[in-house]
Amino acid sequence: MSAREDVLRRVRAALGDRGAGTTAAGKVGTAPAAVEVPRRYRESGDHDPGSPAVLEQLVDRLVDYRAHVRQVTAGELPAAVADVLAQAGSVVVPPGLDEAWLAAAGDVIVHRDTRDEPLSALDLDAIGAVLTAARVACSETGTIVLDGEPDQGRRAISLVPDVHVCVVRAEQVVQTVPEMVRRLASHPERPQTWISGPSATSDIELDRVEGVHGPRTLHVLLAP
Structure with a gap:
C-alpha cells in the first residue's frame, strides 16, 4: 500500500x-x-478574554519573541505612542486609526495610506514606522492578528516599514487559537496578517536575522 x-x-x-x-x-x-x-481539541482556555492571567501570558510570550511591550492606561496611550514614534521620525497610519492616539506626536511626520490612494512600496520603505490597531491576539502563542479593518489598513503598511507600533486592547486578547479563529471567522473575506514578534529568520547555522520578511522592531502597547 x-x-x-x-x-x-x-x-x-x-x-x-x-x-x-x-x-x-x-x-x-x-x-x-x-x-x-x-x-x-480544546476549544477555549481556562481564563476569560482580557483577564490579568491572559494579559500576563501574552506579555511573557511577546517579550520572549523580542518584542517591546508596554501596558498603559487610556490616558497614557498618546504619550506612549509619541515616545516610540519620536525615534522613528515619521509614521504611516491607516484611514480609520483613532486620531487621539496621535495627539502627542508633536513633530513626527504623519503619512496617511488609503485603499483609494495607496502609498507605494518605495514610499513606505522611506517611512520610519507604522501605527495600527489589531483585531485579536492569542496569549498562548503570543500572536497578534490584523485583518484589514480601517484602523489596521492594508497589509503592505504593516509589512514594509522597519518599525511596527501596534495597539492591542485588553478585551481583544484571548487565551487559545480556537478562540482567536472564531473571532476572525466573522469576516473570513478579510486578508489576515499573523504577527508573532518582529520578523525574524535563521540560516542553517541558526544565526538569527531580523527584518527579512517584515518589521525589524515590534512595539506592542496594551491598553484597556
Whole structure:
C-alpha cells in the first residue's frame, strides 16, 4: 500500500465512510454523505478574554519573541505612542486609526495610506514606522492578528516599514487559537496578517536575522 492510499484509507475511516469518495485506484465514486467530524481539541482556555492571567501570558510570550511591550492606561496611550514614534521620525497610519492616539506626536511626520490612494512600496520603505490597531491576539502563542479593518489598513503598511507600533486592547486578547479563529471567522473575506514578534529568520547555522520578511522592531502597547 502506498503512502497516498494509506492516508486516504485513514481519512475514510475517520469519517466513517469506507465505500465512497476516492478509491485506492484513484477513481472518484459517489460523494460521501455529510458526517459530523469530531472536534476533540480544546476549544477555549481556562481564563476569560482580557483577564490579568491572559494579559500576563501574552506579555511573557511577546517579550520572549523580542518584542517591546508596554501596558498603559487610556490616558497614557498618546504619550506612549509619541515616545516610540519620536525615534522613528515619521509614521504611516491607516484611514480609520483613532486620531487621539496621535495627539502627542508633536513633530513626527504623519503619512496617511488609503485603499483609494495607496502609498507605494518605495514610499513606505522611506517611512520610519507604522501605527495600527489589531483585531485579536492569542496569549498562548503570543500572536497578534490584523485583518484589514480601517484602523489596521492594508497589509503592505504593516509589512514594509522597519518599525511596527501596534495597539492591542485588553478585551481583544484571548487565551487559545480556537478562540482567536472564531473571532476572525466573522469576516473570513478579510486578508489576515499573523504577527508573532518582529520578523525574524535563521540560516542553517541558526544565526538569527531580523527584518527579512517584515518589521525589524515590534512595539506592542496594551491598553484597556
